[in-house]
Amino acid sequence: MALDIKKFLPRFTGEARDHLSRLTSGLTPLASGAALDGETLNELFRAAHTIKGSSRMLKLTSIADTAHQLEEVLGALREGRIQTDATLGALLVRGLDALSALVETVEASGGALPPADAELCAALAAAALGEAVSSADAPAPAQSTPTPASAPNPVPSSPPATAQTTAAPPAESAAPTRLRTPDSVRVRMDKLDELIKLMGEVVSNQAKLRQKLFEARTLDASLSALAALSLDAEREPLTTQASAVHQFTLALRDLVQEQERLTTELNDRALVMRLLxxxxxxxxxxxxxxxxxxxxxxxxxxxxxxxxxxxxxxxxxxxxxxxxxxxxxxxxxxxxxxxxxxxxxxxxxxxxxxxxxxxxxxxxxxxxxxxxxxxxxxxxxxxxxxxxxxxxxxxxxxxxxxxxxxxxxxxxxxxxxxxxxxxxxxxxxxxxxxxxxxxxxxxxxxxxxxxxxxxxxxxISLAVMRVLLFEAGGRAFALTAHQIAELIRLPPEQAIQIGDRPAMVLRNEFLPLVRLTDLPSLHAVAPAESGRGWLVVVIQAAQTKLGLIVDRLLDERDMVIKPLPAHLRASGLVAGMVVTGDNALVSVLQASALLELARRLRGETPIVIAERSAIRHTIGGQHLLVVDDSLNTREIEREILEAHGYRVTLAEDGLDGWQKALGGQFDAVITDVDMPGLDGFSLVSRLRGHEHYRSTPIVMVTSRQKPEDKQRGVQVGADAYIVKGDFNQSSLVDTLSNLLG
Amino acid sequence: MHILVVDDDPLVGEMTLAMLEEAGHQVQLAEHGLDALERLSEDASIELVVSDLHMPLLNGLELFQELRERGLQQPFVLLTGDDPAPLLAREPGLSACLAKDAALEQRLSELLAQF
The missing domain is CATH 3.30.565.10 (Histidine kinase-like ATPase, C-terminal domain)
Structure with missing residues (x-):
């Protein structure tokens, strides 16, 4: 009951406007006496029907009533029960206008609308039955002439006075004659996603273009050098050629730079569209x-x-x-x-x-x-x-x-x-x-x-991320900008040793240093020592910082990070890949995993000993009882659990489960709720009453997701309650390993 | 309960969906009868169908008949903008036929409480 239907009002207004404009353009020919084909009528009928449907649900009764009468007339026309003429056309247009006026007041009034125009509705109802529309019901066209029509008469002295003195039009016609220009367009989310994905590709491509420019400039330079070295006889044509190539390269450079600016701007604008x-x-x-x-x-x-x-x-x-x-x-x-x-x-x-x-x-x-x-x-x-x-x-x-x-x-x-x-x-x-x-x-x-x-x-956005590219041991690596605290060039003499580990002092704090190439699992070769000192990338994850010594910085730019395929994700060291200008794949490293590696390298026990997988390994052999009356569910659960090293016994219903529980000692019980005979709640409360199962973990897996049911699960003594809807492998296994761990 | 809502009007569809989700159900939305048919054939976990009547291609009643012909027996609730009584008389196999109006939320939740 608590659903606040009001939040749908703005959407209703937007959609009703679309339908109304379709109706308006469809019905306009009627007013001049033209007939409509069946296809068009069908479409208009549906538009009216849709407005009726949604307005009813939103309690916009006057809109629903008016739309209903409009729909009746259109239905009668469609079925050939009545014929079109100019009078009917005018009546329908009047109905549309009334509908538009109501729709425009929906948001401002919060859905509290004036009642429908009874006389109009009656006229429409009569028309649908084929009764003659009395001419009094048709609007006098001259009356609705908008005030701005008097504008061509330039009366510079006092324009407001002109408006007032234009004789007839009563107050009502002044407001609604303004043109309504919609200031927004609804776009489906997936269309926008497609666009932004494409945008990311364009940004990536820009890097390749930049690389080509670089190559063109190298070629240009070598051609000029060649020309300078050449024999006198050849020099003339070669120099001309070299200078033409040079001009071309410069023009290309300007073009690429301009393109880069536009791409960046286009990308920024595209991303803004998806911001909320x-x-x-x-x-x-x-x-x-x-x-x-x-x-x-x-x-x-x-x-x-x-x-x-x-x-x-x-x-x-x-x-x-x-x-x-x-x-x-x-x-x-x-x-x-x-x-x-x-x-x-x-x-x-x-x-x-x-x-x-x-x-x-x-x-x-x-x-x-x-x-x-x-x-x-x-x-x-x-x-x-x-x-x-x-x-x-x-x-x-x-x-x-x-x-x-x-x-x-x-x-x-x-x-x-x-x-x-x-x-x-x-x-x-x-x-x-x-x-x-x-x-x-x-x-x-x-x-x-x-x-x-x-x-x-x-x-701010997932589409493109700021990425720093650097080289260590002859290989390129990347880190996303938010994981990097700062970049430092460190003269070798300022590096210190704490114990036997390199470190530096950064604003009164010790910062441990590690050569990226020394980290295991990166398979990079240590470079020759350079005299210019160390280039340190300070990374940070949570509260800890670490200085990574790298060879040189390559680039910093916004890039699309492509996710790793599932089978490569396990290590956690690489967050994804980026594609550089020359089409090379570069690994984007994960700061937290680097910190952990560095800690291990320094011979420190990692703060956390047991990794997830380790926990799983130790549980092998624990014996579980799975109770479910659905063969499918039972088998799926068995498969999942056995894959994680548990031993599983199955029971077909509550009673079977109870007997099997009495027959053996289980480390945990997983049970369905809805089962014939003894249901899950009763089974759990029986188990809790038995001395062997007083504290055994019990997980209920069920399609009942009401809070009352969960509450009941708690009351009878279940430790966890998993709703089948959000049931997936890991939720069941995580829950169990928590309970058994 | 896992419910499939079928409505070609996205606004009404989403309102219906919101009502049902508010009542604690797990709901998905199909845009038209064919879409619904596809989802129902693929996803056996759907326990109930709430469908609009007037839809292009395959209307709500045709969807219902098609489902039964295929041997799918989920309870089927038909929603209509018109008078529901004659429809129910024409197709007594429907679990219910409800008018789409302001009282829909109330009636839907009363109805679902019976399942």
Missing amino acids: PLAIVFDPIAPLARELGRELGKDVQCAISGGEIELDRQLIDHLSDALVHLLRNAIDHGLETPAERLAAGKPRLGRIRLSARQDGNGLLIELEDDGRGLDRERILAKALQKGLIDPARVATLDEDAVAELIFQPGFSTSAIITDISGRGVGLDVVKRAIVENLRGALSISTRPDAGTRFGLRLP
């Missing part, structure tokens, strides 16, 4: 925050800023889920209850601040709460328990490094069923979505008792 204000995702956040607060017994106030900043529609689509997840996390885990807040001397009202601002080449969105901050001890304990960190390093981790742990797969400190999607997965999913789908970065900083701040760094 952040308000689209920001606006619903405040009410949602209050609602979540009520659900969780916390008073929440949410301040939002930066909604006017525009962002690529593609990013906006993905952003919403991530923000809601973070918001829920902040309210659920960050903010304290009113009582706790008062006891801690804080205002009763918990504050959430959501803000966005331009930041370098991208956008920084922050979600901040003034809650208790992250509990360092609890996180460390959990991380140790799950084997995520090396106990020896605990003491060296600072607040933010500890906070980063909550993004690790498998980390979740609270009852996971409260997750938005009920999938039982934690912040690692948000992080993955931001890094993979949005090509952004997620960071966190926290202060005990003062709050937690999540920072989302996003590119």
Whole structure:
């Protein structure tokens, strides 16, 4: 019931205008007595019908009624029950005008329209029945002559007076006679995407053009040199030729430069078309925050800023889920209850601040709460328990490094069923979505008792990204601009050794240095030492920085990053590929993976020991019971689970499941809800009542997605609730590995 | 519930979709009867069809008949801009026939509660 139908009003207006203009151009010939063919009539009938349909749903009764009568007349015409004549044509045009006038008031009035013109509707209804249209119903054409008709009479003294003195037209005709020029066109999203994709290709091609220009200039130079060296006899024609080539090259240069300017501008304009204000995702956040607060017994106030900043529609689509997840996390885990807040001397009202601002080449969105901050001890304990960190390093981790742990797969400190999607997965999913789908970065900083701040760094658009190309060990590599903090030329004598590792001092901070070529898995050869010092690319991911020593910089430009095929994504080291001017493929490196590699190279234990895959390996052999009455579902689940190393036993329904559960000891149970005999809810509550299954993880997989059903799942004791609609391999496996891990 | 909405008018289609999503269903939109037929033949997870009557090529009733001929038995709700009663009389196999008007949301949700 809660659907706010009003938000469809602007779209209705736009579409109704389109239909009306089709009707107007179609019906105009009628007024002069011409007949219409069946095809046209059919089309006009449909236009009227469509207006009727959508206006009814929007409770725009007067439009629906008028359109309905219009449709009746057109239907009668189509079926040949009545014939056209000029009078009928005039009546129809009058109907259209009335409809247009109503449509134009829809948005301003918020959908509260005056009643339909009863006399007009009656006349149309009569016409549809073939009754003669009385001439009184036809408008007198002279009356509607617009006021501006008097404009050709130049009366410079007082134009307003002229308007007033033009005798007859009553007030009503003054307003609607203005021409309406639509200031927007609706374009389907996929058409726009196609255009922007093409635009990206054009930008890439521009680089190739630039490369050709470079080659042309080299050829030009060598030809001139050749001419200068040649024998006297040949010099004359050769010099002429060389100078002609030189002129040509210069002209080509100008052309390429001009083309480059235009391409860049075209690209900028094309991208702007797909930008939408952040308000689209920001606006619903405040009410949602209050609602979540009520659900969780916390008073929440949410301040939002930066909604006017525009962002690529593609990013906006993905952003919403991530923000809601973070918001829920902040309210659920960050903010304290009113009582706790008062006891801690804080205002009763918990504050959430959501803000966005331009930041370098991208956008920084922050979600901040003034809650208790992250509990360092609890996180460390959990991380140790799950084997995520090396106990020896605990003491060296600072607040933010500890906070980063909550993004690790498998980390979740609270009852996971409260997750938005009920999938039982934690912040690692948000992080993955931001890094993979949005090509952004997620960071966190926290202060005990003062709050937690999540920072989302996003590119403005996904279509093209600013990329730095550089060479190391004879190979080209690339990094996206947002991962690079700065570029430094470092004289060799300023490099220092900390322990046995190279480093430098950058604004009073130690910055570890690593030769890109020393990193394993890049397969590059170390170059000869150059005397000019080191070229250092300072990269940053989350809170950590690293200086990469490279040989030389090649280029910096906006490029289309092509995704890697799925089978190459596993390493995480390469984010994608770019194509350079001379058609070479260059790997775009991922800063976070480089940092991890460097850490390993320095012989440090990585902060995180267990990678995702490692967790999966250790679960081998755990025995699961899958209960589902659908053979298909059972088999699919079995396949997925066995592929991840679990042993699986199947049961065909609730009762079968119950008996099998009693017959053996299972590490986890996965059950459907709707089954004949004993359903999933009953099965779970029975299992919970049995001493062997009191704390065994139970996952419900079902097509029931109502909150009540989820609630019921929680009540009977399920640990996670997965809706079949968003069911995919990883949600089930992630959930299980969380529960069993 | 997984529902397929069929409407050639994108505005009405999206409003219907919004209503159903608001009620917690998982909804996809087909632009016309043929599109719907294709999706239904490929995606067995669709549990219910809500279709407009007047559509080019394959109208709502024809879509319904075609589905039954192909042995697809999902409940089928027909929406119409006109009086629904005669349609239901003509095709009693329909789960329901509802008028497209302001009360549609209310009636749809009452109806779906029965499934």
